[in-house]
Amino acid sequence: MRIVSADTGGAVLDGAYEPIGLIATAAVLIEKPFKTATMSIVKYADPFNYDLSGREAIKDEVFLAIKLAKKVKPDVIHLDSSLGGIELRKLDDPTIDALRISDRGKAIWHELSKDLQPLAKRFWEDTGIEILAIGKDSVAVRIAEIYAGIYSAKWAIEYAREEGSIRIGLPRYMKVEIHESRIYGESLDPREGGLYGEIESNNEGIGWELYPNPVARTFMVLEVWRE
Amino acid sequence: MRIVSADTGGAVLDGAYEPIGLIATAAVLIEKPFKTATMSIVKYADPFNYDLSGREAIKDEVFLAIKLAKKVKPDVIHLDSSLGGIELRKLDDPTIDALRISDRGKAIWHELSKDLQPLAKRFWEDTGIEILAIGKDSVAVRIAEIYAGIYSAKWAIEYAREEGSIRIGLPRYMKVEIHESRIYGESLDPREGGLYGEIESNNEGIGWELYPNPVARTFMVLEVWRE
Amino acid sequence: MRIVSADTGGAVLDGAYEPIGLIATAAVLIEKPFKTATMSIVKYADPFNYDLSGREAIKDEVFLAIKLAKKVKPDVIHLDSSLGGIELRKLDDPTIDALRISDRGKAIWHELSKDLQPLAKRFWEDTGIEILAIGKDSVAVRIAEIYAGIYSAKWAIEYAREEGSIRIGLPRYMKVEIHESRIYGESLDPREGGLYGEIESNNEGIGWELYPNPVARTFMVLEVWRE
Numbered sequence: 001m002r003i004v005s006a007d008t009g010g011a012v013l014d015g016a017y018e019p020i021g022l023i024a025t026a027a028v029l030i031e032k033p034f035k036t037a038t039m040s041i042v043k044y045a046d047p048f049n050y051d052l053s054g055r056e057a058i059k060d061e062v063f064l065a066i067k068l069a070k071k072v073k074p075d076v077i078h079l080d081s082s083l084g085g086i087e088l089r090k091l092d093d094p095t096i097d098a099l100r101i102s103d104r105g106k107a108i109w110h111e112l113s114k115d116l117q118p119l120a121k122r123f124w125e126d127t128g129i130e131i132l133a134i135g136k137d138s139v140a141v142r143i144a145e146i147y148a149g150i151y152s153a154k155w156a157i158e159y160a161r162e163e164g165s166i167r168i169g170l171p172r173y174m175k176v177e178i179h180e181s182r183i184y185g186e187s188l189d190p191r192e193g194g195l196y197g198e199i200e201s202n203n204e205g206i207g208w209e210l211y212p213n214p215v216a217r218t219f220m221v222l223e224v225w226r227e
Numbered sequence: 228m229r230i231v232s233a234d235t236g237g238a239v240l241d242g243a244y245e246p247i248g249l250i251a252t253a254a255v256l257i258e259k260p261f262k263t264a265t266m267s268i269v270k271y272a273d274p275f276n277y278d279l280s281g282r283e284a285i286k287d288e289v290f291l292a293i294k295l296a297k298k299v300k301p302d303v304i305h306l307d308s309s310l311g312g313i314e315l316r317k318l319d320d321p322t323i324d325a326l327r328i329s330d331r332g333k334a335i336w337h338e339l340s341k342d343l344q345p346l347a348k349r350f351w352e353d354t355g356i357e358i359l360a361i362g363k364d365s366v367a368v369r370i371a372e373i374y375a376g377i378y379s380a381k382w383a384i385e386y387a388r389e390e391g392s393i394r395i396g397l398p399r400y401m402k403v404e405i406h407e408s409r410i411y412g413e414s415l416d417p418r419e420g421g422l423y424g425e426i427e428s429n430n431e432g433i434g435w436e437l438y439p440n441p442v443a444r445t446f447m448v449l450e451v452w453r454e
Numbered sequence: 455m456r457i458v459s460a461d462t463g464g465a466v467l468d469g470a471y472e473p474i475g476l477i478a479t480a481a482v483l484i485e486k487p488f489k490t491a492t493m494s495i496v497k498y499a500d501p502f503n504y505d506l507s508g509r510e511a512i513k514d515e516v517f518l519a520i521k522l523a524k525k526v527k528p529d530v531i532h533l534d535s536s537l538g539g540i541e542l543r544k545l546d547d548p549t550i551d552a553l554r555i556s557d558r559g560k561a562i563w564h565e566l567s568k569d570l571q572p573l574a575k576r577f578w579e580d581t582g583i584e585i586l587a588i589g590k591d592s593v594a595v596r597i598a599e600i601y602a603g604i605y606s607a608k609w610a611i612e613y614a615r616e617e618g619s620i621r622i623g624l625p626r627y628m629k630v631e632i633h634e635s636r637i638y639g640e641s642l643d644p645r646e647g648g649l650y651g652e653i654e655s656n657n658e659g660i661g662w663e664l665y666p667n668p669v670a671r672t673f674m675v676l677e678v679w680r681e
């Protein structure tokens with residue numbers, strides 16, 4: 001089974017360790033033994049001008065997952081939306097109303113599905129690949145989240161090189177290590193069975209520190225500065 | 228405090244990593260310091276012809292726990308049903324209706340209690356041993372779950388010896404290691420304080436691989452084959 | 455950001471491993487990198503004569519946090535009550551009614567706020583320091599909880615020195631190590647990013663054992679005895 005997934009994460013933090021805006025959407029290809037990605041791509045957002053409602057993230061994720069899927073032809077696409085594994089192409093208005101989610105969630109999906117449902121339907125007709133709203137049960141979604149954190153660290157390094165320093169929040173219970181020519185990240189939850197990721201990055205002349213976010217237990221803060 | 232518990236787990240998986248049927252019910256005796264079993268017994272099901280509704284598992288667990296309890300005379304039996312620690316012998320229809328569980332859970336227990344309540348009452352009258360529906364709060368239940376996973380690995384090895392290979396899903400966040408003459412299993416959740424188990428098994432000529440289930444985060448897959 | 459927090463934990467257990475009463479309220483000062491306390495104080499309760507409803511604990515926590523805050527002048531105080539981070543000084547009756555908590559929680563807070571709301575208001579007017587009901591999202595609250603466990607171990611050692619032995623339950627998923635002249639404690643949840651604490655204590659002539667509480671999964675039991 002070859003799975004493509006996408007997720008958005010990593011946030012620029014303000015002085016009170018609260019998120020200002022999200023940084024990176026990562027799409028990944030996952031293959032057996034499902035512990036890391038065999039391919040990954042990224043799309044950066046502008047965290048200083050970000051819609052935190054969740055709409056922007058989901059659209060970015062669908063577009064980026066389809067972009068990678070066109071290239072690597074996976075068996076299925078997993079989306080970070082916990083709608084019980086339903087196929088995105090079947091998400092019309094009556095189906096959304098029947099979902100067991102909050103009224104706010106339904107309102108968001110009624111809006112999102114206008115664009116995304118026809119897109120998913122066309123993609124399925126062309127390729128036979130389903131896009132499933134499986135959410136937190138998917139290991140592929142979690143690995144995409146870890147890569148979103150790793151790419152956010154890369155973004156932070158490039159930002160610090162120009163602006164001097166920055167403080168970002170990583171996705172839930174994960175850490176990163178910044179080495180000279182690569183960034184390594186891994187889940188801090190051993191129940192997940194050893195999920196990790198790695199990308200190349202020139203990190204010379206960069207200092208960094210990782211520590212718990214004091215107002216968001218199980219989330220880590222990464223500080224990066226030009227040395 | 229000496230506790231007997233039983234739990235059912237381990238599942239044969241289909242090609243999409245979804246469970247077809249459960250493999251093993253394990254009953255265990257737990258004594259201080261409550262990290263592993265001092266005795267264990269198993270009853271195998273037929274995973275290719277299994278009632279996944281949960282009824283079969285609970286009955287198997289009660290029967291197997293009583294079988295072990297008759298031998299080792301524990302202080303109490305813990306059952307993997309989160310009904311607030313209520314005594315099984317008191318579970319009559321009005322009591323079930325008053326439980327804070329789903330309507331589906333009530334329907335299942337109305338049916339189950341017809342057999343199990345008189346059985347528990349008689350066992351208590353004979354031995355003074357209570358059967359408590361304590362569920363997930365019990366370390367004994369969790370150790371029984373880990374043994375169900377270990378015995379499922381043993382079943383998989385015997386199956387692979389005859390049929391060539393098989394892929395099973397282990398109970399939640401646990402791993403197994405297949406050594407030459409034993410199978411070791413342990414919890415992947417360090418918050419549980421180091422729970423583990425071990426059984427003897429002739430594993431010569433067997434190859435194996437353990438990896439995360441891509442569609443069930445925090446659950447591991449075990450593949451076993453004849454070499 | 456410098457945070458003061460307080461939490462109550464550690465319980466004397468009966469023969470069935472159920473709590474009789476709580477032992478220690480700890481207040482801590484937390485500073486970057488937010489993994490341990492730079493200062494801590496304790497107030498011991500009488501666990502053999504304890505109000506387990508939660509009212510006593512919250513009052514003790516507010517008083518002890520304010521006591522430490524007067525000394526160390528933090529930026530903010532975090533309270534172990536998950537009320538969405540609301541300021542304690544704003545917790546009047548209409549605000550409590552509008553909270554998304556259980557009716558029992560509302561009844562408790564209507565009673566508690568009579569004393570605590572004016573106290574928080576006066577403290578804020580004097581110092582500008584807010585007391586936030588942030589609860590489980592706060593790393594400071596979790597570190598206070600770990601220190602409550604460490605101080606409970608110290609209490610148990612002193613008790614065992616006089617009475618021979620005792621068995622206590624630690625706060626959720628944490629362990630302690632009793633060394634000759636200090637007690638070390640740490641979180642068993644790696645997702646929290648390495649939270650720990652340490653206090654001095656004369657532990658000569660004391661034996662101890664740590665193991666899972668069989669009826670409270672993810673909670674550890676500490677037994678201490680005079681050798």
